[in-house]
Amino acid sequence: MSEMLAVTDLAVTIQTPRGLARPVDGVSFSIAAGEVFALLGESGCGKSMTALSLLRLLPEAGSIAGGSVRFAGRELLAMSEQEMREVRGGGMAMIFQEPATSLNPVMTVGAQIAEVLGVKGEAARLLGVELLDSVGIPDAGRRLDEYPFQLSGGMKQRVMIAMALAGEPKLLIADEPTTALDVTIQAQVLDLLDDLRKSRGMALLLISHDLGVVAEMADRIGVMYAGQLVEVAPRDAFFSSARHPYSKKLFAALPDMSRRTSLLETIAGSVPAPTNIFKGCRFADRCGFAKSVCGSQAPPWVVAGEGHSVRCHFPDAENIAVQQLEEIRQPVSSHAPLLETRELKLHFPIRKGIFKRTVGHVRAVDGVTLALAQGRTLALVGESGCGKTTVAKAILQLLRSSSGSVMLSGQELTTLSNSGLKPWRGAMQMIFQDPYASLNPRLRVGEIIAEGMRTLLPGGADKQKIATLLASVGLDADMAGRYPHEFSGGQRQRIAIARALAVEPRLLICDEPTSALDVSVQAQILNLLRDLQQRLGLAYLFITHNIAVVDFLAHEVAVMYLGRIVEQGTVDEVLRNPQHPYTLALVAAVPSIVATEGKDKAPPLSGDMPSSSHPPTGCHFHPRCPRAMDVCRREYPKASQLSATRRVHCQLFL
Amino acid sequence: MMPFIPVLLWSDILLWLLVAVCIAGAVMARRSEHILTSWRRIAGSANGMAALTVLAAFFLIGLLDSVHYRPRLAQQTGVSISAANYGVEVLSLLDALAAPLKNNSEKTYSAPLATRLFSKETIEEAVVGTDGGTAAGTDARIVRDYPRLIYGGAHLGADTAGAGQDMLVTGLIGAALGLAVWLVMAWLLRAMLPDGRGRKSVLATLAVLLLIFAPLLALSTHYHVFGTDKVGQDVFYLTLKSIRTGLLIGTLTTLIMLPAAVLLGILAGYAGGWIDDVVQYLYTTLNSIPGVLLIAAAVLMMQVVIDTHPQWFATAAERADARLLALCAILGMTSWTGLARLLRGEALKLRELEYVQAALAFGVPRLAIMLRHILPNVMHIVLIAVVMDFSGLVLAEAVLSYVGIGVDPSTISFGTMINAARLELAREPVVWWSLTAAFAFMFALVLAANLFADVVRDAFDPRTRMSP
Ligand SMILES: Nc1ncnc2c1ncn2[C@@H]1O[C@H](COP(=O)(O)OP(=O)(O)OP(=O)(O)O)[C@@H](O)[C@H]1O
Ligand code: SF4
Ligand code: SF4
């Protein structure tokens, strides 16, 4: 195999107020032509910095402190800035995580592509159309004249890829290219990248924290931790027998169905700051296998197999034992539902003009019927913008619904006034997606937790209660005096959970509580949530787009598409044996770490979710549905009851 | 019997209140980590600390000029001893300190550091007798010459040849004194400020300030360092007095507009609905009337009211003060819209944030949400706006007074000085020093305020705070 890129002992330093940081500290790897090499690791371990330093695009305060980067036989670190620019244009190209911010909002797509191509006029147009075609953008000629805001997220990422392809690169660096996208769109983009690689013989450096994505795409994998590679292995070897304790922990932290009755493995602590100076193994203080030698001596590279090496003193330590839960999950409770919504609708008016005339409606929620019993978890899944958060807010009466009913313990909430709602506020609480926006930065943790108690509990708040609450979510009582900015994302999410628990709710609505967190931290929060459910008998309405989390935590699932529930039933029914074409596509789109080589997968869904201000006629899904029929365009299918617990809205089952 | 009675002008009360609020704020801020870190960033910035030092010097002068009193008149024979008489003129501490400057008025224009008037006049000159002095004193000659100043360089006597040397010596003595003061202050600051760029910059700025002003002060005891104006008043004194006016306009205006801007801005953003519509309508309307016209109309009306009610004011100073405050109020009325608009936008954004949603889910009352969750998180905007507006308002005063709709003509301000300079510039030869002095001081004040505003914005704006 010819080596396209060879990185040896690459080191990057950044001047920070807290001292000299070494985000990349002696990284060596190589990529052959046409190969996909994946860098895997938690946030903050130096993946992006490695990629940027390959292109010599470091931030102002950063510099490359040593090592060598040989690309197609030439040393990049010795090049002049002028030569480097040629490499960036032609040899190597990069696409970034956030497609929304990588495009210039005031230039048309065509103009931006022409700028990269360096040609003008008709020639640029022809090339532009060709490029957009090659990344699968339909109607390329029209798209050239559009502005980025007119494109969806997936479309923008395609445009970014098209621009990266403009220079016919031999190596494409993709930094979390699909993290900001929905699973169905992610599947489209990954497919596209794979096709391009095959047709152009291009090498790909894929940076990701998602084991599933890596398993689908990579030929070889490098696991990064605290600025260093700790394990390099071919895909199959890695997924069948990862050797480094950190890699093993990453696997054990993944939620899925097989772990339903066990606790997820968590990694205590967090990635050490890049300003640390290390003596022994960088993973030592979080490693379950650490012995005294680990603290004093940096581990050497150990060969563990063909092309598989590990940086650990004890690469042969046995696998992590799975901790079984003591209690078995409660049997299905047949009580009357705690929460029930019936034909819940919420339409946001679209106003225009000086007189704010209503010119239409965003049908964010358009007839949602759900039921949830005490002690159970109902997962609400669906793509971004399909109305999940709006459902949650309508249930909590933070937004007043347009029609339909919400019943909590048999009490109709939609007709209650704000003061009438007060006794019910304590019974239902919410945990939000973004742990950085959900805590008021100006209040101490103690005050944040006390807020709800003071308004809703007759006894008010006291130190003792706050301390107990903090302990119940695994935090120290003396943290009550600190401000939110002193906490990590996972800790903040715990604080948010404590705040909600403070008023003794029976229903907890969790709106993507782990989507902003790393896998290992996500595992901690999921363990905590399940533990709380068993101790307190809470009911969860769990909003997520992560199917693996649903598998791990939920009892029932409702799949939402464009404001409506298209399929609902128990987890086993819906995820093992999906019936609605959308559920089918959704489940198939989830990248899996189980080898899928032989099994043929459903092709990814084409197109994007339409806007909820102009939903398609008939079945909302028909423009993307592979099995759409004539009747689908005309009528919205009524519910068909497939089993006692399962309901589907599709013409196929009527 | 007291040798004076204190006089409390309304503007004094407000200004000292502001000082008290600032001190209370500083004490409270000691407990809040956020504010402290922001201020630490300012304390570590060379620009910020230099600007702050200059501003502090200005404020010191302004505050000295805001302690007013009426002195007891010298006992006159024939008046009964029990009834003390107090002058109608209201003086300030600054007036007392700068008494020589205030009182040593010449007849008319004289150039900076001059010993003679600026233009020739017809004067009688005693002629020393040629015949051995027998008829000395009786002979007088009428000549046209530059008359000798009454106070400027008076200690030199008639012979002004040594003036240059005298000035040099006085200046050097002043500089030496300045250096001594600097050393003392440096020693004090060593204990008060942490070592770093901030302290170095404070010391450097102090050194520059003292090197300029100590010689000026030393010289001003015998000379008019910035010359005199049309009626012979010392221009240095006028500039010092202008500082208070500028500071008052810059601070009190924002103080007056602040409650309205904060209340309406947050209310509009948070409550939305018809409240939002009303507030938006209000500021859009206010904004679409040309500001100068609105101010001119309001000032003229206010002038009429004040002129028709002379009985409201005991002294001329009180009347001038009322006009000044009214001007602040009028400027405040027209300038709250910008801040209100900013705050509305921010509140609109914060309203959707998850911690506000969480509070709503607890059924926390709206007022409490605004106070606990919205207000503290927009305070940085308020602070930035206050500091940024300051320099603009100082300049606005100058412009308004220049066009005659500003402060009372008897109030000394940069604006009135510049207004007077209009005629001086038309003279031949040009009288340049009033304008130059007013301009230099105003420039220093506005520049320092702007620099400081930039640093405050950088330190308090969360967007810039993110990057190290
Ligand atoms: N206040 C609002 N005014 C108008 N439209 C809104 C408002 N809030 C949400 N929408 C629209 O309603 C639809 C559903 O939004 P919602 O936030 O419920 O989606 P979601 O499923 O939670 O998405 P995500 O996974 O991205 O969180 C979207 O089209 C959104 O643009
Ligand atoms: S070297 Fe030691 S501490 Fe580091 S990963 Fe291996 S066993 Fe754990
Ligand atoms: S109703 Fe028709 S279009 Fe809709 S999901 Fe079923 S088959 Fe597809």
Ligand SMILES: [Mg+2]
């Ligand atoms: Mg959402």
